[in-house]
Amino acid sequence: MSDNQQQKEDKTTFLHAFKQQIMKAWQPVPTLNSTIIVFAILSTIFLVFGIVLVVFTNKIIDYKVRYDTKCSTINYPKPDTVFNPAICTATFTVTEDMEAPVFVYYELTNFYQNHRRYVKSKSVVQLQGDSVSYSDVSNCEPIIYYSDLRKYRFVDKSLKDGDYAWPCGLIAASLFNDTYALYDPNGNKVDISSNNIAWPSDKSTKYKNRDMSIQWTSVEDERFMVWMRTAALPDFRKLWGRIDQKVTAGVYTIQIQNNYPVDSFDGTKSFVLSTANAFGGRNSFLGISYLVMGIICFIILMVFVFKKFRQNKPKQEKEK
Template identity: 90%
Template sequence: MSDNQQQKEDKTTFLHAFKQQIMKAWQPVPTLNSTIIVFAILSTIFLVFGIVLVVFTNKILDSKVRYDTKCSTINYPNSDAGVAPAICTIQFTVTEDMESPVFVYYELTNFYQNHRRYVKSKSVVQLQGDSVSYSDVSNCEPIIYYSDLRKYRYVPSNLKDGDYAWPCGLIAASLFNDTYTLLDPSNNHVPISSTNIAWPSDKSTKYKNKDMTIQWTNVEDERFMVWMRTAALPDFRKLWGRIDQKVPAGTYTVQIANNYPVDSFDGTKSFVLSTANAFGGRNSFLGISYLVMGIICFIILLVFIFKKIRQNKPKQQKEN
């Protein structure tokens, strides 16, 4: 038999075995000892990772002040006149020195950004700065035109009701628009930068302005990009800015342009200063999850160990 014929025969055999699902495979049969070893390894890994994450999380410094109950006046702009918004002033205490970078967050509660209709209510084509047709913005329903957007927020009068809202959709329409000015204990202004707070992939490929004369907001603003990344849980923090200098302990003042109402969804809002580590910001959920899985695996491990001990007892009794 020639080499070509042998190769064809081998190929035919392989295809037949693949189609009939009779290919050679490793089919391990778990034993009591191997199961004990597997769960011992899993419980050790989960518990070690959980403890490390919890320890690192507890080292993160965090200072939060809720202000929706203290800033009762909401700014509702209703004209194109340049009227300065009412400013709400709140003081809070930073108990320990925070090394740079210090991250500035706003925290919202009871806001369900994970609702299916809310998540899909945007136009990817439009956000990338391309010309759009109705089919491109149809997913933005119920906010497709500026007449729809005006039901939710203020829109400059030069933008016509019959034009497509740019950007359209529920996510953009609910954009968080409170602003903050931070003053240190000596009443000096603390600079808060809005650069390098969005994902690099978002900045490079996903958002581009079309024409600011037809847009109601700047889609290349990194705070807008952060908002457009919907949160998985109803209580969440989103990055508003970063402070690239040390924040010493002391009493600080934050001046808030209180523009964002939360009464409609029975929510709360807070201003947060926080440091970070290699695992990100302060979030104990992942560490606790690892600990819970480690404990579950350890309990299962004890069950199998107990079963092995009971199996060995009759053997020992027979030998005696």
């Protein structure tokens, strides 16, 4: 048989096997010993990672001040009047020095940013600074025009009701707009920067201003970019700024411009001052999850070890 004929025959055999689904395959058959080894490795990995994450998380210094109960209720005036937000203050004690950088967060509770209608209510084309038609902003419903936006927040009177709201959509319309001023124990204002708080990919590709004369807010503001990344859970923290200097122990005062109402969704809001580690901010859930999975794998491991011991015991008795 020639080489060409052999190759044709091999190809025909392969195609027949492929069509009939009788191709050779390797299927691992777990044994008691291999199962014990797998669960021993998994339990070790999960427990080690869990312990490391918990230890790192416990080293984070974190101070939270809930202030929605300290500040007066926000009563919005009529649209044809000027809105003067309330200013309130709160104090808290830093018990140990916090090394730079120190991060400033705001925390909201009972705010469901993961609702499908809310998440899709934005225009990617508009946020990138391109000209838009109605089809480009149709996903922004119910906030498409400035007349729609004025039902949710105050915007400049020079922006016409019939123009497209820029930016449009529910996410942008619900932008968190409380502001903070932090003062150290000596009464000096602490500089809180909004630089480098958004993702680099967001800053470079996703957000670009079109024309500030037709926009009610800047989409290149990093606090806006942080807000636009919707949270998966109803209770969340978002980065508001960073302090690039050491925060020493003492009594600090927060001056809050109280703009953002939380009564309508029965929520709370808090000011948070925190350090971070190699894994980010405080997050006990991840470390605890690893520990729980490690313990489960260890329990399964012990079950298989006990089973192996039971199997070996009759053999040892027979040998005697």
